[in-house]
Amino acid sequence: MTLTVTLNTTLNEALALHHLDAERFRDIVGRLYAAGIIVRDEDGVEQRLYDDMRRIEVLLHDYFGLAGFRLVHDIKGEFFRLYAPGADVPGMPADELEPVLGLRARLGADFVATALALRFQYQQGLAEAGRRLTDDGEVLVTFEEVSATLQTQLKRTLPVNTVERLRLLADLRRHRLIRMAPSFSMDDEDALLAIRPTILGIISDDMLAAALEAEGVDDAAPSTDAEQDAP
Secondary structure (H helix, E strand, O other), X not given: OXXXXXXXXXXXXXXXXXXXXXXXXXXXXXXXXXXXXXXXXXXXXXXXXXXHHHHOHHHHHHHHHHOOOEEEEEOOOOEEEEEOOOOOOOOOOOOOOOOOHHHOOOOOHHHHHHHHHHHHHHHHHHHHOXXXXXXOOXXXXXXXXXXXXXXXXXXXXXXXXXXXXXXXXXXXXXXXXXXXXOXXXXXXXXXXXXXXXXXXXXXXXXXXXXXXXXXXXXXXXXXXXXXXXXX
């Protein structure tokens, strides 16, 4: 008699050891494929997902590793980020796999430029510390400071249209790069944006240095290695 062991059987048995089921596993994997990141302090849903991921972290590394993905856990920042095959992961050696272009997000030039400006501001905040750096490792900046950094360092301006600016901020928040209060208003000069430590996982030192040296971002913005295409 031949005993056939499937990946599904093995997975379910491994999950059972941690008192989790396949549905919960699909919730975790689906969120990572869709957003590329799970941050514990984002909300109650991601807090519970993150805590469950900690319990099956080895299993998740094995699962994604079979497909060439890399799952990076920032313990201090309490978040997991998923990188596609061939991605340039800041602070880690190359995986020597061929990039899968369909898994790399095409982000607009405004998004890329603003992310670079946020990375610059984050670095400045770490250097200055004081009031700008929070206990959670976030750096507080005003909207005007981001706009000024874009102009002086990258020779680029924010979209003129208010709707486009709001959409840009929403995209940055969706990628977990910034946090802002529900009452945030671009017209309030004192309103603060919190740049999250997750910015370090999407904009490397080399990327920032290259952009500053070039003094700008090409309108045909390249895809970033850190994120997968969201549905």
